[in-house]
Amino acid sequence: MGIQLGVLAKQFGLGRLINPEKLRGKIIVVDALVTIYQMLATIRGPDGYFLVDSKGRITSHLVGIFNRECRLMSLGIRSIYVFDGPPLEIKLRVLQRRREEKEKFYGQFLEAVKKGDVDRAIKLGKRAMFVTDELINQTKKLLSLLGIPVVQAPHDAEAQAAYIVKEGNAYAITTRDWDALVYGSPRIIMHWKIIHDPYLPAKLYILDEFLEKLRLTREQLIDLAILLGTDFNPGGFKGIGPKTAYKLIRMYRSLDNLLKHGRIKWIWDVEPDEIRQLFLNPPVTDKYEIEFGTPDEEGIIEFLVEEHDFSPRRVKNRLKEALRGLHRVGKQADLMKFF
DNA sequence: CGCAGCGA
DNA sequence: TCGCTGCGG
Structure with a gap:
């Protein structure tokens, strides 16, 4: 999570502004858990x-x-929602640390709520941990009622999402970080806000363009990511930020050369090549089904209004707009033609 | 986050 | 019609 490629993207003038209207008829993939977190935050x-x-x-x-x-x-x-599978062993340690941290924040968050310290509660709540099986199951139920396909990743959702785009089953991943690009997604969309906001426009980044402008191969982009730090070697190397990392990869051509020349020292248990392989050929599955449906109006009202106390007026209005939009764009077969 | 309701 | 604010459950 959070490979720091932003500085380089900016430096090389990468990413083109994209109007949500331009995505009409297209399919996007999202990391389900990240989305749930974001909404809760x-x-x-x-x-x-x-x-x-x-x-x-x-x-x-x-x-x-x-x-x-x-x-x-x-x-x-x-949209297609991709859920994480069980984490790879190599990722367990980072996840464990992240989990402990988030649990600490969760405790403080509840305390702030109880004390009525709203500002503090909102801040802490952004860093706390709260995705439970119940929240995940509720989300899956809502998605299925909306006719939105759910994909179960064998391990990392972002890797599976990248694979889905690579296979041509979706146009892009919408994400907040650069991991998907390193996983080889041909396109990612960042800063995605549906409402047109001239100050926060969505940006489309194209992998080939990225590699071309930076004059890197995919392998070198992955080595660059490892230099900057990934989930598998958290923190990266002391004193090496985006600009230095890029210079080093351009000069030495690979992480291995950097290590061979003693320019940097490897401090993690896992071998660099294992990490490289996880980005180049991550464990993904092609046993997934993408079938779009039409929102089940009755089911949604039952679920949201009757079970969870949503306002029937709002729910019905939303659904009406959704159905009108779907009608305009047609069925799945038509969707695919837009690629 | 996205929307609705409000005032300019 | 636009931009801001506070609500939604």
Whole structure:
């Protein structure tokens, strides 16, 4: 999570502004867990806690995903959600540390809510851990009612998502970090806000363009990422930021050469080549089905309105717009023609 | 996050 | 019609 390629992308003038209208008829892939986190981090009630239904069950993620997906459908854009599988052993240590940190923040977050310190609650809640099986299952249920395909990744969702784009089954990944590009997704879209905001425009980055402008091979991009630090070698190398890392890869051609010449020292248990392989050929599956459906209006009202206390007026309005957008763009066969 | 309701 | 703010559950 969070390979720091932003500085270089900016330096080389990469990324083109993209208007959401331009994505009409296209399919985008998202990392489901990241999306749930993002919604929980930003959608809060007046006390800084999440939105909840009358039984106290969290609904922020449902509100966020429902609004977003209805809006996307109204624009004629379809999504695929990819869920993480069990983490690779090599990633366990980072995840464990991240988990402990997030649990600490979660405790502090609940405390702040109780004390009525709203600002602090909102801040802490962005860093806390709260994705439970219940939240995941609720999300899957909503997605299936909306006719949005769900893909189960064998391990890393981002890697599976990149594979889906590579195979031509989607146009791009929408993401907040650069990992998908290193995983070989031909296109990624960043800073994605559906509402047109001239200050925060969506940017499309094309892998081939990235490699061409930086004059790197895919392998060298991966080596560059490893220099900057990945989930498999967190932190990267002390004193080596984006600019230095790039210079070093251009000069030495590969991570191996850098190590051979003693320019840097490898401090992790795992071998560099193992990490390289995980980005080059990550464990993914082609046993996934992408079938888009039409939102099940009755089922959604039952789920959101009756079970989770959504306003029927809002839900119906959203759905009407979504259905109108889908009608305009047609069925799946038509969607694929837009590539 | 995305929307609705409001005032300029 | 636009930009801002606060609400949604």
